[in-house]
Amino acid sequence: MLTPKGRCFYTSCFSSALFFANPAIFFVFGLIVPAFEKYFQFFYFAFQTRVVYNLLFFMRKTVTNTLSAHTIHGVKTACAAVLAYAITTWLDLELGYWAVISTVIVMQVYVADSIEMCLTRFTGTAAGAVMGVIIILMAPEHPVFIGMSLFIAIGICSALTQYKPRYRMAAITVVIVVMTGITSENVVAFGLSRVYEIFIGILCAFLVSVLVLPRRGVDELTRRLYNQSTTVADTCHLLVDAFVSRQQNVDETLVDDLLKSVWENHALFQKISEHEARIYRSKFNTDFSCMVTLITRCTEHLRNMVRALNALDDEGYEIILANELKALARQSGDTLMRLMHREPATGVDDLERMIVLLDHRLNGIRQKGLIRRFDSKKLVQIFSFYSSLEYLAEDILWTSRKIQQGS
Template identity: 40%
Template sequence: MAFNAENISSHVRHGLKVGLASVLAYAAAGWIGMPYGYWAVITTVIVMQMHVADSIQMSLYRFTGTAIGAGMGILMILIFPPTHGFTLVAIFLGTGICAYLTRYDVRYRMAAITMSIVFLTSLGAEHRIEFTLFRVAEIGIGVLCAFLVSVAVWPNRTTSALLGRLSDQYDQVADNVLLLMGNFLHRQRKTDPDLFFDLAREVQANRVLYNKIYSTERRVFRDDMDLLAVQVNTLNSVVERLQSTPSLLNEVEGDGFDIIMAPELTQLAENIAQALRAIGRGAHYDPHPLAKAVDEVEKRFIELREEGVIERFEVRRYFQVMSFINTAQHLAEFLLVVLNKPQMPS
């Protein structure tokens, strides 16, 4: 039976990766001749995260904070002699300045920690600056090993997680479109007013994941960020357009009407659902059937208006019916614009 890493749980894989990176960091520090290889191991354990994006983010945070803190530590070493009183002054100024600078960049928090470590552990050392640079090198080895293992061994990518979320959410929206149209054509049947409540919150979270990918994983992996941006932004716009539709079905009391345009509207909803599923998967979709469905709805409505059929509606019912149909038409037209964007697969 062939080995498949997907059969191993993500936490087991993460544990194996942390162990591998730790061993690699300790071996590398010893091979280079670093006297305190445990700093590399400690750094690796701190930096390694479940997802690649988080590991990259933590690597940048850890290493840049370390470099800044080491620079501050060296400055304190050069300015203040290693007496008890001056040591207290150096600790106060070095950590205080780094902590204050966190108002500009969170990396200065790690800088304050590093400054404390390198300044205090170098007390009594013959060559304090050299001692400090060795600590920075050891931490750098730990960061590098964590980074390499994270991106090269079973990479648990945020991009994959976001693509899975988008596919599921687009499918949910497509199902909701069919449900809404079915309820509308079934004599304007009542619909759950919170149909899009949970989905709207989940869609907002997609932007956070996209920004994380853009600032981290994009620098390492070759992802189609333009297409991903279209998928994220389109889903957000679609949900915003549809959130009011349940209220359109629920706001008017009394018996509903059979909709003469049911065949055209059913075809429109089915094409909208197909387009949504294709966009969610980043797959090619021929927009012509959707465009034809939009035209058929428009043509049929004009025919019915000329025949005077729509005069049967009272004012409130008329606005209810027309608002729902217009929402479906505008959504389809919006999707046609999206499908014709150069970022979409052709």
């Protein structure tokens, strides 16, 4: 509850702000405050909460944009480790350092990777603890038999890592439970304690990763798609300029880095679909699959355009449709960037008209016999490049239409 002095102070501040915002509202506010004074406390609390939220949001954005991803990751890992240490100390756990170790192992730069490591670590730990307890209970207390049991258990877990990475954690937990718990009076309780301690560390890592300056894979994928779309647009302009300038050769590795980058999108998208989609539903949608596929197909078309340009090493020809090809490349790039940046696809209709117009102009040129000047190899080069550019534009058009219909 606000004291009369505090209520007067906040009322004055708020009314002053209203006066500078709108004098008319100020006078109305001055009339209604005495009558609705008890409701003012509620509105002030809501206003104050909103201000604090906006301030924290601004601070988070500033820190995220200023510090590097690995710097933030280091700070978050340290926070998770200290949190795990505090909890295990408060609970007075015997081997609480396993919780701290688990946080360091589990924490990753991106939320999707952290969640994946949490699941891998916990399921592997549970399986390894069960196997370790079984070995201690069933194997005779002799170094030879214990060694044979460890050999079998670790060998099985290591062989199973080809199917699931979690079995690597199972092998580690087997060693921990057997080597440190063989002299324990209550083996089952010892194994459960290790699972409990490691679970605390995993939980701390998960909470810090999700709640403290989260670096989401979905945000990284969005950034990558937009940057790649810009590169695709620029490369397409470059290739079309080389094509209309008497089919100049270009660097054969022009799109190799881009192609490698876009294929990494698929692995990132898979992790996001499996681990982040349920947590960040508002940020994740089915359009990502279409956009990841589109940027890959566009890069493949660019690679075909590079191959077509470098297929022949001759003087080349002037291209009659030079202006139309440049316009199509420019419109395709602009539409692609708008699509990847989630902006309204205002140029979709223009792109469709350009594709139809270019086909119509090309058919007219063929009917006039203007392509007879090309030999067979040159004809293949010309139509290969043209087809790749048209396929690129049509893929962008089709995906844009699909996303528009879905929304």
